[in-house]
Structures are given as structure tokens and as C-alpha cells.
Amino acid sequence: MKKKLTITVDAALLPKAKRYARSQGVSLSSLVEDGLRRLAFDESPSFSARWRGGFCPAERDGPRYEALAKKHL
Numbered sequence: 503m504k505k506k507l508t509i510t511v512d513a514a515l516l517p518k519a520k521r522y523a524r525s526q527g528v529s530l531s532s533l534v535e536d537g538l539r540r541l542a543f544d545e546s547p548s549f550s551a552r553w554r555g556g557f558c559p560a561e562r563d564g565p566r567y568e569a570l571a572k573k574h575l
Contacts, residue, residue: 509534 511519523533560567 519533520530523530526533528536
């Protein structure tokens with residue numbers, strides 16, 4: 503069952519979005535619905551989840567660490 507939705511978009515974006523939808527052979531409503539569906543059902547891991555645990559902590563001994571710690575702490 504479809505429901506009506508009112509959205510607000512930038513005035514400069516609307517004609518471009520309508521043109522794009524027309525070039526794809528779909529309505530603007532279908533284009534927005536498809537975009538929302540993709541966002542809602544995207545099961546791929548987030549950026550932070552993909553990189554979590556991928557970096558080793560910096561070593562805390564050495565002249566470079568000392569210089570950075572002195573500058574930023």
C-alpha cells in the first residue's frame with residue numbers, strides 16, 4: 503500500500519532531479535522510493551565497521567611520539 507509523503511528539497515535540485523528521473527524513464531516518486539529502499543535495506547557494513555581493528559596502535563616510545571605528544575597534549 504502506498505502512502506503520500508511531502509518532502510522539501512533545495513529549489514535548484516528539483517529540476518535536475520526531475521530531469522534525471524525522466525531520463526531514466528521513471529517518476530520522481532519512484533526515484534526517491536528506490537533511493538530510500540536502498541538505504542533502508544543496505545546490509546553492507548558501515549565504514550567504521552569495515553575498518554574496526556584494522557590499525558595497530560602507535561608505539562609510545564620514540565622521538566616522533568614524544569614530539570607529537572608534547573605538541574598536542
